Amino acid sequence: MNKHEALVEKQKDSICNTYGRYPVNVTKAKGSRLWDLDGREYIDLLSGISVANVGHCRDDLADLMAEQARKLVMVSNLFYQEEQVECAEKLLATCGADKVFFCNSGAEANEAAIKLARRYMRTIKERDAYEIITLEGSFHGRTLATLTATGQTGPIKDGYSPLPEGFSYAPAGDIEAMTAMVSDKTAAIMIEIVQGEGGIKPLAHDYVEALAKLVKEKDILLIVDEVQSGLCRTGKWWAHQHYGITPDIFTSAKALANGLPMGAMLATDEVAKGFTPGSHATTFGGGALVSKVSSKVLDIMTDEKLADRAAELGDFFIKEALKIKDKHPGKIVSVRGLGLMLGIELGFDGNEIFAKLRDEGFILNLTKGKILRLLPALTIDRADLVSFLNTLDKAFTDMD
Ligand SMILES: Cc1ncc(COP(=O)(O)O)c(C=O)c1O
Known part of the structure; x- marks a missing residue:
């Protein structure tokens, strides 16, 4: 049993069963990065569901x-x-x-x-x-x-x-x-x-x-x-x-x-x-x-003018995500949002691609079974958003 499995087992004995958790544990965070007990690094595009807006553990x-x-x-x-x-x-x-x-x-x-x-x-x-x-x-x-x-x-x-x-x-x-x-x-x-x-x-x-x-x-x-x-x-x-x-x-x-x-x-x-x-x-x-x-x-x-930063990065993200929408017809129904409150509605059940993105090291949320929801820190590097978009693009290509 690895550290993650041991933690899952222990939780069953101690915590009320109210959450459908991701198969991920988090032991450390900094800025827009999370690490698990085995030292695996993730890019955090969720920031505790819009909580760590100025980045983790500053x-x-x-x-x-x-x-x-x-x-x-x-x-x-x-x-x-x-x-x-x-x-x-x-x-x-x-x-x-x-x-x-x-x-x-x-x-x-x-x-x-x-x-x-x-x-x-x-x-x-x-x-x-x-x-x-x-x-x-x-x-x-x-x-x-x-x-x-x-x-x-x-x-x-x-x-x-x-x-x-x-x-x-x-x-x-x-x-x-x-x-x-x-x-x-x-x-x-x-x-x-x-x-x-x-x-x-x-x-x-x-x-x-x-x-x-x-x-x-x-x-x-x-x-x-x-x-x-x-x-x-x-x-x-x-x-x-x-x-x-x-x-x-x-x-x-x-x-x-x-x-x-x-x-x-x-x-x-x-x-x-x-x-x-x-x-x-x-x-x-x-x-x-x-x-x-x-x-x-x-x-x-x-x-840090984070409102302006959110507006600018959000516009950039939506523009780039729309290019991916055009490139892979039928995969994306719509890209929407305001600033860095972002949703990508998929044209199919999103559970598999959501798990794949996580396996590739991206933490985000899937809502209504088909909407990829991103609420990254407002301090996130543009490069992290680009890296996510490239991974999404590749995942669609692999599906084609
Ligand atoms: C719009 C909105 N209102 C209220 C809540 C409830 O907040 P809390 O979980 O802190 O009670 C949430 C939580 O996700 C929310 O998104």
């Missing part, structure tokens, strides 16, 4: 973590902490929101968004509006409320009933259907600007503009889930900035502290009035260590 972040770990890690939200305020100020400077609630994950950020929307409607607007309309195919998390908000069926929902009331799902892109679903019970419309788990699907500009108009007309809220698409991933700080809209609430997590668990819900001053002391809380949210790291991550993103 010396500047490691030094900062060590320093802060000796000063203050966390004391709870019963205390004022300058690290938390500094991080909030930096985050707010990237967007049109006015207030932040820090938490620990994407699901928790979305849970906070749903709670705030309902509470704002009840306590500030004095309306019994609680329903949240989300989009079919969306993914918003795994807590009871956020899995209910998720516009998908299957194992994510099976066996968990009764699910919370007050969620409904509209077909993405259909403004008439959405308009017909809004009622006096509607508190908010909640969207991913680019559906991630749903297969890298950016929403059309006119649809998002129409949604922004609709929420104004109906005096309801627009919540944007930027857990995967935020933090320079799509070529701007936030994907919604491509569309010229200011959501009432939006959420972030994943890359916020580049791998330390951190989430945030951001809201306008008006909507943030819906929360008052005691109405929402979390023990770890915005602790000094994660906040310090997050502030530095935001600085790195600014200093």
